[in-house]
Structures are given as C-alpha cells and as structure tokens.
Amino acid sequence: MTARSGLHPSDGRWITVGLGASLLIALGLPLIVALLWSFMDPATGWFAPDILPPSYALDHWEWAARNGDIAQALLLSVGIGLAVTALTALLALPTAYALAKLPFAMKRAVELFILAPLIVPGIIVAVGIGTIFFRLDLAFSIPGVILVQTVGTLPFMIRVLAATIEAIPNDLINAARSLGAGPAAVARHILIPLAWPGFVAGGLLTFISSFEEFEKTFIIGSPFVQTLPVILWGYLGGRVMVFPTAAVVTFILLVPMLIVFFLAERVLRDDVMAAGMGKL
Amino acid sequence: MSCKTAIVSGLIALSVPFAVHAVEPVGADAFNVVSPVDLATLTPENFEVTLLPAALEDGKVVFYDFTESFTPLFAENLIPAFQAKYPGITIEYFSVDGEKSIQQLMAAKDAGSPSPVDVFFMPNGQARVANEAGIIANLPLNTMLPAAPDLDQMAATVSRGYTHGGVVVPFHRNQTAIGYDTRTVSAEQVPETFEEIMTFATANPGTFAMTSPAGGGSGGGFLESAILAMATPDCVAQAQDFSLTKEQAVEWAKGDCLDPVMAYFTALKPLIEITKGNTDTLTLIANGVATVGTVWEDQAFDFVGRGLLPPSMRVTLLETGQVGDGDGIMIPAGSQNVAAALLFVNFLLSDEAQVMKVSLNGSRTARTGLDLAGALKADMANRLVPTAIHAERARPRIAGVVSSAATDRFVVDVLQQ
C-alpha cells in the first residue's frame, strides 16, 4: 500500500524527527548551557565572543559540596514536599469522595471555593497569611511552610481524586457495604486501592509544586526555612545574579525532581491527571 | 579613602574626641533592648570584660546578611575567626532578603514576639523604615564600640541620607562609579562628564548601559550624581538637607530643580540601554555589548574576582563627582542575645575584620584610622577606583527621600515616555 495522509501515517519517523529536533532546542540546549555555566572556570570567566568557556573547573561544584546549606536545603525540600503531599492527600480524600459520590446542596459553591486558591495569585495569599501565622506562632517555621503550600496544592488533589472516585462504580461500594464493610473499611479496601491512580497523579503534582514553590515559601519561611528555590533566589533573583552558582543549584534541584518524575511516569496515567484538570 | 572621609567630616563638621562616653540611648530616654548588663555603665575599657560572661550565657548570635556577595567573607572567614576568638559563642548565619527581613522584624514586633535575629547587616536604604518602626535597638553604636573608635561620624550617623544618630554602624562603604571594559574602550575614551557621556552615546548608540534608578543602586547613584552636576547650588543644598520630610522631598522633585536633569536623561535615553538592575549592567559588559556602564565599585570588584567580569574591567568616577554610601549593621530592638550581639558587632568593626573584608571584597571602610593600602595586592588595587580620583570625586549621597522622589519622577518623565 502506498503511504497516504490520513489516520495512520505509515511513517511516524517524521514526527520523531520533528519532535526530537524541537526537544533538543527547547530542552537540550538550555540544559547544556546551564551545564557549561556550572563548569565555568572563575580564573578565566566566559565572555563574549566565546561560544564555549575557554577552560573548565570544578570550583562551583566543589563549593556546593562543601556548602552544607545546599545539602540541608535539598533534604528540607524533599521532606517538606513529602509532608505537603501526605497532608494534602489526607485532607483531600473525604472531600473528593463527597464531591464525587454524594448529592448535597451548594455543591457547585463548594467546588468553586475549593478551586479559588488556583484563581488567586500565590503572592496575595502569602502576604495575607503571614499576619495570621504570626498570631499562631507559625511564621518562619517548617510547619508554617507546609501549611501555606498545602493551600495551593489542595485544589489539584481534590479535583484529581474526585475525578478518579467518580469513575469507581457505585455498585462496588454498595457490594462492599452489603458484605458488611463499614465506611472505614470501604475507604481502606475499596476506595483507596481503586483511587490509587488519582493519588499517584495528584501526589506527583503536589510534590512537584511543593518542591518548586517559591513565592509562598519565601514570604512565610525565609530565612529560617531555606528550601532550594529560596536559595536559588539568592543567586538569581534578589540582589545579584551569579550564573555559575545558580547553574549548580539548578542541577542539584533538578536531579531529584527528574528521578521522582521518571519513577512516577511509570505508574502515572495522563488521563487521570487530565480528568481532574480537564474542566474547572 | 581617608581623603574622602576627610571631606565628609569637613562637611558636617563633626569631630569625635577619643574620650570616654557614657553609653546613652539614641533619641530616647530609655533603651529599647533588654540587656543582661547595665548598658549605661559600659565604657570602651570594660566593654569586653563586662559583656563576655553574659555573652557566653547567650551562647549564640543569629546573624542576617542581606548581601549575596559577602557570603564567602562571612561564612568562610569572619565567622570562623570570631568563633575561634570567643569559643562558646556560635554565630548562626543566614543570607536573607534585606527588605523582606525588615518586614519580618516589624511583624514580629507587631505580634509582640522577640526578634528572630540578633545582628542584622541591613541595606542602608531601609534604615528610615526600620528605625521609624522602632525595630532598631537605640544603642549608640557609632561611639560605644571600642574596636572602632575612629568611625567617620557622618557615615556612622546617616544612612542613605537619613539621620538615625548612630544606631546603625557602617560595616562597609561603597561607591557608585563608571565601569568600562578595556577590551573595547581605552581609558582615554571613557567619558568623564555628563556631556561626554552624551557625546559617547551619540557616537556609539546602545553601548552605554545605565542601571534604572528604580532597579538598582548604581542607577540611583548615577541619578544623584547628575543632580549634583546639573541642579543649581540652591537645589543641591536642599537635596542634601537630611531633615527633609517625605512630603517636602516630593515637592522638591516636582519643582524645577530636576528639569535640566530630566531633560538630559530624556535626550540620553534613546542612545543607551537602560537595565533593570546592577547585575544586568555588568552582564551586558561581560557580553561585550556594553562598553561603559553605571556600576557599584565593590560589586564590579567582586565580579571580576569570580570570573563574571573580564579582568580588563576598570572603574572610575565622573569629574563632577559620584555619590557613595555603604551599608550598616544594627542590633534589633527585640534581640534576645544583646551581649553576644554587641561582642560580634564590635568584632566586625575591628581592624582585623575590616582588613580581611577589604582584601577579599575590595569594599571600603568607614574607619578613618586604618591604612588599608597594604592589604591590597596590585591586581586588586587595579579593580578599584584609583585612590587619587576617589579622593577628589567621591561624594556623599543626597537625602534618601529626595533620591526616592527623584527616582519616581525619572520613572514618569523618562521611562514612561
């Protein structure tokens, strides 16, 4: 048969070539540039018109290895990310169930309210919440950062979970009830196992947004809670811009993210994530 | 630099007799800090002996540093040196955002909480906001530190054109300057006056980089220098009146004092690149597209050391003078470790610490009695404004409120157009 335009391009290689080239430019090139900056030799610098640095050195990597703050920030970022994910999932599950399965008055209003944190820019939330956290003695503390980040992640998790739970047939729940399972047992044996793809998708989204969150963490936590993005701000955003240091921190931040990401990719189902966010 | 401070001292005609002062609260009847020792009885002689036991009791000092560029100096040099000198006192170092941390202290005070920090190396531009909010301990740091008896008293009592009376002690002095890259422009070609800048920019469009006054201090300083050069002597005198209120400053900026300055920048704007921050300007020079730009002397020094600017980078001052200032250290009113904090501040202003700072960062000192020439290697001296030029052309900054008001007008008259 001859190749023809239609539903089944007999030769998908053109797509591979096209996507590959764009990906190389959009993703490969930036990463290479960041990598080059991280190996810049402070003795020679890297100035125009040089396309590549004239010499390479490990100075900035050594600095990062020496600097305990970075390792500490990495651990802190991961820890906060996990805590936020757990808290978010815990808070989200009952609400997601109610939205997915129970009819109740003002459901639309509840849905809108839960969506609201996505609609209001994070900087506004953070500035407002600071005052309250001071009264509660939560300002500049790790619990405070976990709490404020959860405000931003909760909507995603609820929506993704609700979409997953909605797809679980009511009959399964009724069957479990008829076999003698109470609400807790239904949650444990039916709901949570079947909503697992939702937990994975929502959890990944939560962890990522916690890990890279800057504005709220910075306003609520800094300087005592120094996550990696907050440290990065010091090298890039605030007073000065130090490219090589920033490049090193970028990679330190990126590597664990990519590991989590590729692990999750194996169990992640795009349709689940899209189902949660596909409509608001 | 001693010449510069001589000018400054002359300007405000303040002499500091090397005599024993009683330590008295600045601008108030009582101290606003809780101290384990009676501060009134402190003298330079008994300073260390009296404070040390209490400081050991404190055991730690939480230290905020608002600069990114000083981190290696503090973390790897000054703090280890202090801790070696006073075993039992730990310095907890935090690199912070200066403006945000001031807000943090204000929020803590509002909430009735103690200060989270004991020593704060803070941006001078924030001294007014911080002091008016009452978060700075009213200690006369300008006179009470035995390690720094020879402070330039203008630098020690005025921050960014705001008179605080000595509660913020100058840790370093800095200087706005003209930076240029000798790869692309020779020293003779570098403009030395505002007219020459116009000529240079006309001949080489896009190669002069000016930091926006709204974005970085080197731009704000440049604008102030232009005021000094172009406004009438009366206008300049008003701008240098540190007692002006914010409202008076806004009035000044609205008046015709600034007209020639704004006319100049309006004409200059299409010929140059206005950048968003100090580092932006330096990046353009490193990229070889800008050959001359407005810079901070110490930041350019630091960037050359880090390989972020080429070694061919040089700095100089305009003939009509360029302004400089510095940043200071304060102890917050709510500090819980005042004794240890005082010891640490005293150490940071000591000969040992100041020499270390100059040799590492090339940043100048407010100590008039220190001869730092010996601390600088030749290649480092090259990265600073030549001493003779500095002595002749360095000027103090104008009143902070005037500078802010002038910046706002710059935004409206120049940037908005």
Place this chain on the structure above:
Amino acid sequence: MRRLPQGVVAALLVLPSGGYLALFFGLPLLLAFLGSFGLYARGGDGGFTLRHYADLFGTQAYRDGLVFSTYLAIVPTLVSLAISLPLAMGLAQTFPGRKLFNALYKVPLVVPGIVAAFIVMTLFDRGGLAARLLTPIGIDLPKIVRDDWAVGVIIATAWKAVPFMTLIIGGSLGAIQKDIILAARTLGATPLTAFWRIQIPLALPGITAAFLLTFIGGMGAFAVPNLLGPVYPLPLSVHMYVNAFERNNWGLVAAMGTMLSLISVLVLLAYYRTTRSLRTAYGGEVR
C-alpha cells in the same frame, strides 16, 4: 445502625479541606480585601479609606502595571496554546520513541520559573550565547530581554507552560472517543476539519481550563518578569513586592492584590460563560 442524613455526612466530609481553606485561604484573603480599604491593615491607621484605590488608579505606573500584568497573562498563554495544541495532537500519534518523548516533554514542569528566566537570559540577552552563535552567520537577533514587548518573559513563561497545557489538552483530546472522530471522517471530514469541528469543541473544557490556569499563573508571576521584562512598565506583582517590602505600603499592596484577584475572577466567569453550552451538552454536567 443509626444513619446520619446524607447532607450531614457530606458536610462532615467537606469539613477538613473546606475548613482548612477557609482558615488559611479565605481569612487571609478577607484580611487583604479589608486592608485595601484601610481596615485592619498593617501600618494603616484603621479607618475606612479609598485612598489606596485612588493611589492605584491615580498613578500611571500602576495603571500601566495593571495593563501589563494582563498582557503578561494573555500573550504567553496564547503562545503556549499555539504550541501545545499541535504538540498534544502530535503526541497522540504513534511514532518511534513516543514513550520517551512523552516523559521528556514534561521536564519543564519540574524546573522552577526562575531557572527558565536564567536560561533565557544567558541565551538571549544582548551578546548572549544565541547572539554569539548567530551573529557570525549574519543573523542579528532583535532585543529579546528587557524589550518593550516582553518577548523574553513570553519565551520563559511559555517554556514552563507548554508541558502543563499539553498534558491537560492531551488528556482532553485523548478522552474523546475515537469512534467520534472516525465517524466525522467517514462522513466526509478531512483530518483538519475533524480536528476543528469535532476535537477542538469536545476538548474545549480542557483547553480553556489549561488556558485559565496558565493565565492566572501569568497574572501573578513575579520572578520571571522581574528578571526579563522591560524597564517600564513593571507588572503589578512587582509593584506589590516593592510596596510591601521596600516601601512598607501594605494598604496599596492589598488594593493591588484585590484588583489582580478581581481580574482573575472575571476571567473565570468568562470561562464559565464560554463553556456553559458545552458543559450542558456534553458530559451531562447538570448538578
């Protein structure tokens, strides 16, 4: 067993996250809103005032900032959409290496926006790497960083937003029954016609949701426009930061925040209007 009425059960289930958001989101927002009128504001004198709004709308820099914030919300989102749609379509095809691409294209999701800005700056600033590569072959790049049209901001924002939008749009497109598209084809629609008349309308709730979320991200973005945007105007988020932390002017900050939120809410309402007919026609969303 005694059974609670279903409404009570639902209320109890909604309580944990609802209460959480009320306390840590609703309350701060309310405080910000009151603060914009001078009530309970930090540093305010406590009386009702419209001064902050007068300040906001009376200052050209803020007015321009509001417009610019909206520009930075709309344009990068449109650009991202123009890239994400074909990308989502492409990724739905079968081709060698599809699995790998599917994982790799999402990488920018995990890269902080600040890093994207850093990379755009090193590459595209005047005299940056792109210029060093292209000038020798005679291509002069226009000004991309700090330019009046905020091209640098658009590039960095779109770089971050494209994977996010592609993910959601791809999911929406994938949720369309294949038979429906095939039906259109057998009825005479070319692939392009089927795309515009069938796939796009059916994926519209997902597309607009992705659009909306990206839009709001752009509205409040601070770091990227601060690094890459023009010298003037500055987006309102930067004015917020400056007024909060450098000028201690919290009432004005609250007024700015209220305005930004208001625009976001208006866009959300517009979204509901756009998708209402679809929501009733498709998926039976009649609650």
Place this chain on the structure above:
Amino acid sequence: MSQITLTGIAKAYGTSVAIAPMDLTVADGEFLTLLGPSGCGKTTLMRMIAGITLPDQGAIRINGRDMAALPPEKRNVGLVFQSYALFPHMTVAANVGFGLKMRGIARDAAAERVRAALALVDLEPLAARYPRELSGGQQQRVALARAIVIEPDVLLLDEPLSNLDAKLREHLREDLRNLQQRLRVTAIYVTHDQAEAMALADRIIVMDKGRIVEEGAPVDLYRAPQTRFAAEFLGQTNVVAVTAAGLLPWNTGVAGPADGMVSIRPEDIAVTPALDGAGRVLSLTFLGPAVEYRIDIGGTVLRARDSGTGTAILPQGTQVDLTLRVPPHPLQGVA
C-alpha cells in the same frame, strides 16, 4: 449501483493475523452480514472498507474504483458505529447534517434532506435535542439517519444493535431491513448474534480467526452447514460422530457418511416415550414454546427440542425413543 470487491485483502498486527488473505464480493443492493465471534476479524474487514484501517495487501474496489489512495472522507461510505459515535456537542439535526455540510450541500437543500432522513427513522420531532437527551434506541436511529443521509455507496453497520435490550433490538432490526430494502443500498452488517444475522441478511459470511469459514444464504447455512464451526455458531446443534459402519449410535436404521461427523438440530429430533427406549431423559428445560431435553443415549448426550404445544412433558428419567425428522447433515473436515 454499488458493487464491492475485495481481492487478496490481508492484515496483520505484528505477528497476529487479523485478516488472512481473502477475496469477497458484495453485490449491488445486497445485505451482507459478517458473523463471527469477537476477534474474528469482521470489524477489521469492515473498517478496511471504510478506510479507517489500511490493509497490508490486496485491493478494495467499490464499483470498480480502487479505494487504496482514498482516505475515509473520500470513500462515500456510511458507517454506523456500535457506540453510535454521535457528536455530543451537536443537536440531532446537526449530527445528521454534518456529512452534507462536509459535502458542501447548500443549507436549504441539506435541511430538507436532514428532515427527510429523520422522518425515515421517525425522529423528526427530536431534531433540536442533544444526543444525551435521547434514549439508546433513539441514538441508534440518529446514527443510522446520519449514515444514510449522505446517500452512501455502501452502508456499513458495526454491531449497531448490540447495546440495546432484546425487545428493542428485534423491533429495530425489522426497521433496518425494511429501510435497506426501500433504499436499495448495499449494506454490510457486522454482528456476533446469529439470530440477527439470519433475520437481516441476504447472505451471511461466517468468519473465524481472520478467515471466511463459510458463506451462504441464511437458510442454506442453517440447514446445511458445511463445517462444524458454522453449524455450532448458527443456532444450537448436536454434533455426533458416525460409527465405523456408517451408522448413528442409537438408530441402526439411519445411514450417515462413513467415518464422519453429522449435525443434528435439536428441533429435528422427535422424542417419544417408550418403556424399552434406548434413551433416557437426563434433564429438561421448559422454554415456553418448546421443551428442551437432555437425553442420554448409549453414552452420548443429545439435546432435543419438542414443540411445547399439546404433548405431555416427559419427566426426568423417562425412557424414550428418538427419531429424526430429517436426515442428519454431514459436516466436512472435522476430526
């Protein structure tokens, strides 16, 4: 007007064969049914005609025109999906009118044809509704109207009734047959339901594992299947081995082919009670119009179906004699 010819058509997905090389001709106006278990390749075959799936080899011709280079939208076939595949964002009228719009038919003319097509399926009053507001049967009829309104060369129906309940299904299949007869459109109908196939088709193609097992008119296929597969797939049957002597095990008087298998339909076995009968009733099921017995005869278990009218129902354990109403039908190629 429309004749379809497939020559040497084959399709494989990786190593699994979807369609083994086959030839097939559909006559103009013929109602052809592809019958087989799921996965037998019948849907693949149909989708290849529609242009949705491309054959690995072979040619498809409609009225002698080679379809190979034509994408689905150029083939002028009407396809009714099992899922109906109605456009959820369009009204019934817009759904039906879609194909006409794609063909650039003027708005007024199109509206008239849509109205006529909806009248044909009795849905005129529902033109303004959305698909989700319709019942399953109504949706099915919209899908049908949408496929025929474009006056296709061939109407392809992919298990169009399988999502409906039994009564509606019977009703609709009559309508469908009548419609096809009135329009004289060539139709290919895919199903796994033998009753549906027999009720509708001019000719049935029985498929299994990507091959055509047998074909013929429904009566011929039912009464005289050539293969065990077809015999068993179309209705119920007893497949019985013929003894070496060419005789059935229980009735020496009936001859059969030597050394083979025969198919005996349950309704072709007459059951009469006899005290010395060779068979014994193992169990019985009352079906209303008939009674079905499972009868053990010399170790072989047979199903027999007796008309339920008049005769007494034989209880379990009754000894019975069996007689055949028609000669047993020999099967080919069965071990």
